Amino acid sequence: MIKIGLTGSIGMGKSTTSDMFKALGMPVISADETVHQLYSGQAAALIEAAFPGTAPDGVVDREALSQHLMARPDDFKRLEAIIHPLVRAREQEFLDQATARGEPMVLLDIPLLFETGTTDRVDVIVVVSCAAEIQRQRVMARPGMTAEKFEAILSRQTPDAEKRKRADYVIDTGQGLASARNQVAEIVAELSNTLIRGE
Numbered sequence: 001m002i003k004i005g006l007t008g009s010i011g012m013g014k015s016t017t018s019d020m021f022k023a024l025g026m027p028v029i030s031a032d033e034t035v036h037q038l039y040s041g042q043a044a045a046l047i048e049a050a051f052p053g054t055a056p057d058g059v060v061d062r063e064a065l066s067q068h069l070m071a072r073p074d075d076f077k078r079l080e081a082i083i084h085p086l087v088r089a090r091e092q093e094f095l096d097q098a099t100a101r102g103e104p105m106v107l108l109d110i111p112l113l114f115e116t117g118t119t120d121r122v123d124v125i126v127v128v129s130c131a132a133e134i135q136r137q138r139v140m141a142r143p144g145m146t147a148e149k150f151e152a153i154l155s156r157q158t159p160d161a162e163k164r165k166r167a168d169y170v171i172d173t174g175q176g177l178a179s180a181r182n183q184v185a186e187i188v189a190e191l192s193n194t195l196i197r198g199e
Helices: 014-023 031-041 044-050 062-073 073-101 132-140 148-156 160-166 179-198
Strands: 001-007 028-030 106-108 124-129 169-172
Touching: 001 014, 001 179, 014 028, 014 106, 014 179, 028 031, 028 073, 031 044, 031 073, 031 106, 044 073, 062 073, 062 148, 073 106, 106 179, 124 160, 132 148, 169 179
Parallel strands: 001 106, 001 124, 028 106, 124 169
Antiparallel strands: none
8 A cells, every 4th residue: 555645835835736646536634634623522632731721621722822822832742742743643554454455555644744854654755735825825814824924834844846756746726727637647657557567
């Protein structure tokens, strides 16, 4: 089973691209979606204990947590120490189930694949990218986004140019949805041929 790691910096179109793989019938697990689930369940009490006032009602208040971390950036490591093992456990369950079903390929949508130093958990790396000005326009259009918050997020992410260098495939989302769909289809076709050839 080929494990494809999909990653990319904020605003590059990763979630939309992930949906394109899913539309082709590929099983997908999203680290972001997993975190959302954990924030309203298993992780909430742990985060409230570590950062009082961020999950007072058994659900993490993402805005309160974001404000806490903006004021105390060193606490990112404490949060990651809570969340990352829980995300990896969910990911392993997904992989075990896919293996049992005999899936030829799966997609792991992992925004921080490079940042966590865990590229060895996938077989193929696909980086979603676009021009910096398009990225900025997309991100700044998000509710509650500020230039300061955007720069803080970028400062914690591996630069796009570095991600592109380390990728097996790069999908340019700046050319429109139809182009991105074609790029996704080409990657899936190429990997399918690799499986057929037994490489």
